[in-house]
Amino acid sequence: MTAATLALTQQRANRRLAIKLAVVAALMVGFAYGMVPFYNVFCEALGVDRARPELADTHAAAMRVEFDSNVAAGLPARLTALEPVTAGRAGGLIKAKFRLENLSDAPLGIRAVPSYAPERAGRFLQKLECFCFNALTLAPRETREVTVVLLVEADMPPELGAVTLSYMLYPLEENPHGEGKA
Amino acid sequence: MSTTANPTIDLGAGHHDHAHDHDHDHHTLTGWRRWVYATNHKDIGTLYLWFSFAMFITGGLMALGIRAELFTPGLQFWQPEFFNQLTTLHGVIMVFGAIMPAFTGLANWMLPLMLGAPDMAFARMNNWSFWLLPPAALLLIISLFVPGGAAAGGWTLYPPLSLQFGMGMDLAIFAIHLLGISSIMGSINIITTILNMRAPGMTLMKMPMFAWTALITNYLLVAVAPVLAGAVTMLLTDRHFGTHFFKAVGGGDPVLFQHIFWFFGHPEVYIMALPAFGVVSQIIPTFARKPLFGYHSMVYATASIAILSFMVWAHHMFSVGMPATAQLFFMFMTMLIAVPTGVKVFNWIATMWQGSMSFETPMLFAVGFVCLFTVGGFSGLVLSIAPVDTQMHDTYYVVAHFHYVLVAGALFSLFGAVYYWLPKWTGNMYSERAGKFHFWWSMVWFNVTFFPMHFLGLAGMPRRIPDYPLQFTDFNAIASVGAFCFGLGQLFFLYNVIHTIRGGVGKAPANPWDSPTLEWEVPSPAPHHTWETPPDEALVKKGLAAQALE
Numbered sequence: 225m226t227a228a229t230l231a232l233t234q235q236r237a238n239r240r241l242a243i244k245l246a247v248v249a250a251l252m253v254g255f256a257y258g259m260v261p262f263y264n265v266f267c268e269a270l271g272v273d274r275a276r277p278e279l280a281d282t283h284a285a286a287m288r289v290e291f292d293s294n295v296a297a298g299l300p301a302r303l304t305a306l307e308p309v310t311a312g313r314a315g316g317l318i319k320a321k322f323r324l325e326n327l328s329d330a331p332l333g334i335r336a337v338p339s340y341a342p343e344r345a346g347r348f349l350q351k352l353e354c355f356c357f358n359a360l361t362l363a364p365r366e367t368r369e370v371t372v373v374l375l376v377e378a379d380m381p382p383e384l385g386a387v388t389l390s391y392m393l394y395p396l397e398e399n400p401h402g403e404g405k406a
Numbered sequence: 407m408s409t410t411a412n413p414t415i416d417l418g419a420g421h422h423d424h425a426h427d428h429d430h431d432h433h434t435l436t437g438w439r440r441w442v443y444a445t446n447h448k449d450i451g452t453l454y455l456w457f458s459f460a461m462f463i464t465g466g467l468m469a470l471g472i473r474a475e476l477f478t479p480g481l482q483f484w485q486p487e488f489f490n491q492l493t494t495l496h497g498v499i500m501v502f503g504a505i506m507p508a509f510t511g512l513a514n515w516m517l518p519l520m521l522g523a524p525d526m527a528f529a530r531m532n533n534w535s536f537w538l539l540p541p542a543a544l545l546l547i548i549s550l551f552v553p554g555g556a557a558a559g560g561w562t563l564y565p566p567l568s569l570q571f572g573m574g575m576d577l578a579i580f581a582i583h584l585l586g587i588s589s590i591m592g593s594i595n596i597i598t599t600i601l602n603m604r605a606p607g608m609t610l611m612k613m614p615m616f617a618w619t620a621l622i623t624n625y626l627l628v629a630v631a632p633v634l635a636g637a638v639t640m641l642l643t644d645r646h647f648g649t650h651f652f653k654a655v656g657g658g659d660p661v662l663f664q665h666i667f668w669f670f671g672h673p674e675v676y677i678m679a680l681p682a683f684g685v686v687s688q689i690i691p692t693f694a695r696k697p698l699f700g701y702h703s704m705v706y707a708t709a710s711i712a713i714l715s716f717m718v719w720a721h722h723m724f725s726v727g728m729p730a731t732a733q734l735f736f737m738f739m740t741m742l743i744a745v746p747t748g749v750k751v752f753n754w755i756a757t758m759w760q761g762s763m764s765f766e767t768p769m770l771f772a773v774g775f776v777c778l779f780t781v782g783g784f785s786g787l788v789l790s791i792a793p794v795d796t797q798m799h800d801t802y803y804v805v806a807h808f809h810y811v812l813v814a815g816a817l818f819s820l821f822g823a824v825y826y827w828l829p830k831w832t833g834n835m836y837s838e839r840a841g842k843f844h845f846w847w848s849m850v851w852f853n854v855t856f857f858p859m860h861f862l863g864l865a866g867m868p869r870r871i872p873d874y875p876l877q878f879t880d881f882n883a884i885a886s887v888g889a890f891c892f893g894l895g896q897l898f899f900l901y902n903v904i905h906t907i908r909g910g911v912g913k914a915p916a917n918p919w920d921s922p923t924l925e926w927e928v929p930s931p932a933p934h935h936t937w938e939t940p941p942d943e944a945l946v947k948k949g950l951a952a953q954a955l956e
Contacts, residue, residue, distance in 0.1 A: 238598050238602050245597060245628050256636025256637055256666055263665060
């Protein structure tokens with residue numbers, strides 16, 4: 225091969241590679257946009273708390289409610305909020321579900337004790353129905369779904385923004401300390 | 407000004423021993439035409455290097471503006487709005503204007519010489535890749551003077567802030583578009599040159615380490631620069647065209663931007679680090695007078711780092727609220743990167759082990775790099791631990807960490823590279839005394855500036871604030887003094903380079919360091935055209951044998 229044809233072959237090979245790389249670059253722009261629907265699907269699948277349009281809407285006072293759940297040390301039970309974050313509107317209702325599990329092989333008597341942060345939010349959230357109203361007895365290994373229904377008072381101050389509602393599970397026979405706040 | 411005064415390439419010299427069989431009319435271009443119409447890889451490399459130095463000074467002045475304000479608590483010089491513009495532009499300019507173009511410039515200058523190629527694969531595209539940079543830089547500078555000022559939400563441009571700024575943000579977005587296009591074209595050029603234009607006998611696994619790191623770095627760039635371009639385009643359409651990618655009101659999510667940004671942003675970290683590894687891997691064997699230890703493991707480590715860099719992005723956003731499983735995944739993947747990085751550090755040390763070492767300026771910067779980059783690597787490991795990061799997120803500890811890897815890492819390697827190859831570029835030796843002074847000055851003041859930031863971060867000082875509580879005063883004062891001294895030292899570096907260009911301490915031989923790689927086989931200064939006929943296989947093999955690759 226002469227030097228000239230060699231240079232030509234080289235040029236052609238270079239151009240082919242450059243086109244391939246440019247296609248990769250173009251596809252990667254598409255990938256960036258592809259991350260948008262993928263992110264939505266992923267968050268839904270993992271139950272990730274997303275930014276929400278209903279909370280971004282500033283025209284009506286909205287309250288973000290976060291549920292926190294804890295279990296007293298040594299108590300063989302588990303409490304899980306099925307939707308850990310939710311939103312409510314002044315004058316509206318919030319219905320939240322929890323999963324309550326007895327992890328032991330014996331019947332278990334428990335009581336859930338609620339508390340609020342910030343404390344003043346307690347005045348604007350009325351519990352219409354709550355699994356914390358009564359003591360509960362779970363059969364061995366029982367899993368039960370329990371509910372809370374909250375009424376957000378119409379006079380809720382809009383600057384309140386968010387409230388955390390925490391439930392702590394205590395065994396029945398013990399006298400739970402710090403009760404009575406809610 | 408300094409570019410035209412730079413007689414890096416002696417237009418008439420070094421041609422007599424090369425066969426001319428094609429048109430060289432661009433030789434006759436002089437004055438500004440030589441630079442504006444440049445298609446020669448050495449000219450373009452020179453342009454890149456001077457441009458990045460100008461940006462380094464610009465971004466450096468902004469850093470000094472930041473440090474001046476933080477010298478004492480309270481507001482002295484700037485209003486908070488302007489302070490935020492300084493931190494933002496400092497970051498954008500240093501990352502996209504200084505470090506990245508400097509490495510592209512090095513690749514342009516050195517790859518054809520090291521691989522035995524006559525030029526880069528696409529000479530005209532090369533011209534475009536460079537000449538997109540000055541307009542981009544100009545947009546960023548202009549943005550300081552438009553109503554509302556420059557973008558001020560940090561270099562990461564997070565929404566919702568970035569959706570709210572004035573037109574300064576639009577200018578920044580356009581600047582990033584230009585920089586991105588420039589990077590992609592530059593990368594295509596570099597990859598093609600490396601893959602298609604090596605001298606006979608130089609297989610991929612026998613390339614100089616610098617070529618390997620350039621190859622992998624530019625693959626990363628082709629993959630992620632478009633992702634950043636996509637992300638900022640979404641910002642732009644959210645701002646002006648009614649889309650809701652990141653606007654919660656319309657069902658979008660600002661956190662999504664962080665995911666897209668860091669999918670680009672973490673590989674970007676390695677885009678700035680890998681070429682530094684390459685430079686150091688050229689310098690250390692030369693001055694230890696031993697072949698690079700563990701060449702193959704170096705190649706595999708570089709590739710592993712590049713692949714892992716796509717799987718760790720969310721460690722930049724541990725505090726946004728992620729499922730524990732996701733946090734664990736990103737935490738462990740991040741820690742895993744320490745393994746190939748450790749392989750590299752140990753290989754450099756093993757290269758030096760029992761070597762016949764001497765400490766000329768390039769070697770000092772390379773050894774300084776190994777020490778300080780490792781410090782930055784370790785603070786990175788600390789930050790990779792999700793529960794720790796939740797505490798440290800957005801504190802000065804993070805600032806300390808990434809300046810250890812970017813200043814003492816990327817920048818020190820660039821200084822080393824400049825001193826190492828300056829004899830080849832200019833044909834003159836630099837003053838060893840002046841070079842050593844520059845190294846020790848930078849080494850001392852770098853640590854005075856950035857080490858106290860670890861303590862500030864641990865004590866809880868947030869980044870990007872113009873004012874701070876009294877208890878942070880002492881460490882901030884120390885850091886500010888260090889920063890001004892460090893900055894002053896870089897003017898001395900400029901003096902060193904100009905002094906060398908003007909004749910320095912005398913002519914440089916073709917191979918002043920007795921190094922076996924191909925760039926030292928051409929005369930000093932490197933003639934305008936080199937390797938027009940590829941180096942013959944015997945010459946290539948001789949060099950490879952000296953590197954224990956044959």
